[in-house]
Amino acid sequence: MEEKEFEQLVRGMRERMYRTAMSILWNDSDSADAIQEALLKAWQRRGHLRDETKKEAWVMRILINECRDMQRQMKRRPLPLDERIEAAQPTVADTELRSALQALPERLRLPLLLHHLQGYDLREVAAMLHTTEPAVRGRIYQARKKLKALLDEEVM
């Protein structure tokens, strides 16, 4: 992958990267860190990319891994996670929906957002999360069910 092509790819997926990082870290500053680190790693490891048609999913997988690494490191930080989330909560249109999403376990939340919000197909989501397509489908089903129970309303 050439430098120009990589830059175009990255610029084109900035919103998806931000939302994905946020749906794991729930913090602008940590999300920005994770994105920067993930992009540098993706560029360094571009030789590992075997299928050029899946480069976006590949970058996203590196980002998800980076976010999870950061999440692990946060457990050792003195400031509790709740306080971090509270301190860095940006203004959003639907805070109730955001809280409901935060209440969902990550393994349900991520497939839902990657598929329904970011538009990745089930196969891509399965590859990003190192799982199978039926498992992704099942988790999305559970996520929607739980969100509906929490909000008493359908979410799309």
Place this chain on the structure above:
Amino acid sequence: MRRLSDAFAPVPPMVDERIDQALRKMHAGEQRRRTKPLLALALTLVLLLAMGGVAAAAGNGVLEYLFPRTSPTEGQRLMAQEVGWHWQGEGVSVTVPDILFDGRRLSVSVQVQSESPLYTLVEGVWLDGCSTGNTCGLMEGWVKAPDEGIFPVERGFSVTEEARVHEGPTQVRFRLVLLEPMGEVVPMGKPNSDEENEAIQQEAEALIDQGRVPITPYQGHIMCHRGRGLSFANDPAYDFPRYSQRYVQSANMRLVQELEVSLTAMGAMGESVETYAVAGNQELPFEVAGCTAFLSEAGTYVKLALEAREGGMSREALVRLMQETEPVLYSAEGHPLPYQDMTHDGEGMGGETEEGFEVQLVKPPLEEEAMDVIYLIPCGLTDGEPLWDCAIRLEKAAEASK
């Protein structure tokens, strides 16, 4: 109808700045690479030397293998035991610098270096003369990858006993096999369906017939020809199936060396024991017959016994459920830990019992104390239905023994 996008703010300028920074760094690196190759070479050499110095200073042993991203505790440092085992020959050097053993889990760092493509696997581990069971696939992969897309082999391995070994020194023995490809190594594609998997397998077998060595993508595991001596019969001298023989017979690999490493591990370390009970009036289709967590400096081990319940799930259904799903532990009340923090420690950690199923999960020692609450969530699908609602909440019993 609510929209998921409303739960997120627009991309803040901070994120765009960091993307720009990453691209600038990347661009600067490329410029240097293109315009100043000699300087880049010199810098690389300096950097490599510096990194070598750092690696030597920081050590490259079992603590780095176990805790690659976090700092080990003082207790863990004290538990690492120097070994200094070394072998050299045929352009290959193998070093076992140190091990860590807490009486239940043995972790060994293994450093293999080779001048040419080399495949290595640990084919068996014994503690006090007894095989630790299913260890195949443990530390298996390429030392020197034949293709840049292949991940190199792990720098060590861990085996966990279901029961704690006796106090006092423990004899540790493991067999490390070194293999080299006899033909061109060909990474295969990644299958996305059973049909694709079968097509790739057939393609791999055609390549083996041509004298080449097909391997899986990413991990680079050897693919075998189904038509060529694929016996998994246990070798009585070994106590377990010999994967290396399988690779020699059916995948165009040559046996370079079989190394047997024998050493003595320090005695079992102290550990605390906590028992857990199912919390509340949770309606489960099976019984939780027992849940115990064992904690040492090196890890947390949670053993859970599930039994069939009359009027609930039958033993067969319970076994199928546990075999088809991946049990995962969540901790911290109200904030389940992400499943990536859990190490489902290899195969053979769960199995059928007369009453139902037993499972043991291993978790890196992130907390200093046992968690107050554990969630065990069989995740995945059985009969097409997700199992999230089967989450079991277990609370630490008040009278825990220490």
